[in-house]
Amino acid sequence: xxxxxxxxxxxxxxxxxxxxxxxxxxxxxxxxxxxxxxxxxxxxxxxxxxxxxxxxxxxxxxxxxxxxxxxxxxxxxxxxxxxxxxxxxxxxxxxxxxxxxxxxxxxxxxxxxxxxxxxxxxxxxxxxxxxxxxxxxxxxxxxxxxxxxxxxxxxxxxxxxxxxxxxxxxxxxxxxxxxxxxxxxx
Numbered sequence: 086x087x088x089x090x091x092x093x094x095x096x097x098x099x100x101x102x103x104x105x106x107x108x109x110x111x112x113x114x115x116x117x118x119x120x121x122x123x124x125x126x127x128x129x130x131x132x133x134x135x136x137x138x139x140x141x142x143x144x145x146x147x148x149x150x151x152x153x154x155x156x157x158x159x160x161x162x163x164x165x166x167x168x169x170x171x172x173x174x175x176x177x178x179x180x181x182x183x184x185x186x187x188x189x190x191x192x193x194x195x196x197x198x199x200x201x202x203x204x205x206x207x208x209x210x211x212x213x214x215x216x217x218x219x220x221x222x223x224x225x226x227x228x229x230x231x232x233x234x235x236x237x238x239x240x241x242x243x244x245x246x247x248x249x250x251x252x253x254x255x256x257x258x259x260x261x262x263x264x265x266x267x268x269x270x271x
Contacts, residue, residue, distance in 0.1 A: 195241035
């Protein structure tokens with residue numbers, strides 16, 4: 086009897102494992118779906134208006150900044166595949182990835198970043214985080230309504246080259262650009 090119980094348990098274990106393996110492979114598909122809990126409902130997912138963790142989490146999942154923050158806090162290329170900084174640390178020139186696309190398949194261009202940063206500084210947008218772009222020449226005065234949007238020192242030199250001029254050297258500027266909600270096209 087004891088031998089029968091052991092044999093039964095062994096067969097049941099083997100069958101359980103076999104059934105589990107079959108079920109696991111049957112559920113595997115070519116296309117995968119990510120399901121992610123977000124907690125509270127976001128107030129906005131507009132990159133220039135988002136506030137709080139729920140909205141920021143979604144925006145960070147949807148958009149990529151010019152740079153990204155690596156796992157160790159180091160700054161890595163994001164939409165910008167490379168950049169150069171002038172000797173006086175005032176002019177940043179970014180080369181964008183030509184394969185970066187919007188969800189509709191259109192290319193992400195330097196003009197998109199010009200539009201997004203101008204929109205962030207536009208007083209009509211009322212962006213809570215507009216001040217994070219104040220290192221950019223004229224950003225604060227534009228946000229205060231004292232200068233036109235066109236005076237923001239950001240230029241699309243061509244479709245995939247973006248140039249930003251700062252007021253003064255700002256060592257953390259590349260980190261600011263890793264946040265899509267601060268420096269993303271919209």
